[in-house]
Amino acid sequence: IATMWLNSSTAPFLLTGFPGLERAHCWISIPFFIVYASIIFGNGTLLFLIRDDHSLHEPMYYFLAMLAATDLGVTLTTMPTVMGVLWLNYREISHESCFSQAYFIHTLSVMESGVLLAMAYDRFVAICNPLRYTSILTDSCVAKIGIVVFMRAFLSIIPLILKLHWFPYCHSHLLSHTFCLHQDVIKLACADITFNRIYPVVLVSLTGFLDSFIILFSYILILKTVMNIASGEERAKALNTCVSHVCCVLVFYVTVTGLTLIHRFGKHVPHVVHITMSYVYFLFPPLMNPIIYSIKTKQIRKGIFRIFSLHRPIA
Numbered sequence: 001i002a003t004m005w006l007n008s009s010t011a012p013f014l015l016t017g018f019p020g021l022e023r024a025h026c027w028i029s030i031p032f033f034i035v036y037a038s039i040i041f042g043n044g045t046l047l048f049l050i051r052d053d054h055s056l057h058e059p060m061y062y063f064l065a066m067l068a069a070t071d072l073g074v075t076l077t078t079m080p081t082v083m084g085v086l087w088l089n090y091r092e093i094s095h096e097s098c099f100s101q102a103y104f105i106h107t108l109s110v111m112e113s114g115v116l117l118a119m120a121y122d123r124f125v126a127i128c129n130p131l132r133y134t135s136i137l138t139d140s141c142v143a144k145i146g147i148v149v150f151m152r153a154f155l156s157i158i159p160l161i162l163k164l165h166w167f168p169y170c171h172s173h174l175l176s177h178t179f180c181l182h183q184d185v186i187k188l189a190c191a192d193i194t195f196n197r198i199y200p201v202v203l204v205s206l207t208g209f210l211d212s213f214i215i216l217f218s219y220i221l222i223l224k225t226v227m228n229i230a231s232g233e234e235r236a237k238a239l240n241t242c243v244s245h246v247c248c249v250l251v252f253y254v255t256v257t258g259l260t261l262i263h264r265f266g267k268h269v270p271h272v273v274h275i276t277m278s279y280v281y282f283l284f285p286p287l288m289n290p291i292i293y294s295i296k297t298k299q300i301r302k303g304i305f306r307i308f309s310l311h312r313p314i315a
Helices: 002-012 022-052 059-088 093-128 130-136 139-167 184-186 194-227 232-265 271-296 298-310
Strands: none
Touching: 002 298, 022 059, 022 271, 022 298, 059 093, 059 139, 059 271, 093 130, 093 194, 093 232, 130 271, 139 184, 139 194, 184 194, 194 232, 232 271, 271 298
């Protein structure tokens, strides 16, 4: 019995693609590969542009680079197992690899929320206190904000993942997705998981809900300031600098809300809908963020045109 317990507890987890559509995995992999390639290309281009163009060495674009790096991290964390299942039907994943993947996925999600909050602070200072913008958001200040955002995400997820290493797993080792999530793994544990049920609720309250509330409050103050500007043209110009960030915030929090509602109230919704919403959550914001900033931000748009016109043949 002891040997059976050991084998059951240490057996690798099994990832799941799209149940019932296994024969179509090869075709399903095509849009996934296109989306992944687009995310890597889009966010990689933003990072290269911000590093290469000295006119973009400003707080707003430093925070945008943090957002792009976070989105790139989410993509590179999930892509190997997703494409491995869809292309090769390679479903086994060791406990250590699974827990590491779950750690990075959840850490980067918390980081994305923190970066969006930092970007809201940047817009708040730029519009509500423009004369002191450069003295408040110095390079060292931006670096400190980045470190705080990173450390908050890095440290907050550690307790959850450490607990996963200590649990025995004697139930089915079948996971619900092509990547590892804490809430998916914890269902397979044969132990008291009270901490792992309560801690994420507290964490989400102190990060996602609090971040979104502060972002909303900052934009109320921004609108109040903008409404006091006499010139209609100046009001429009000030608000236009916030459009890209507002769109990214909406993309992130709408997908989070949609996924939460599906998991909470969608018990009778087909399982494939739950799976699809998970992919939307992890792929849609990283895909849309570079597109939003490329369309809505003049400096980014000009930089992209400059990059891709460098190698045009001279007539």
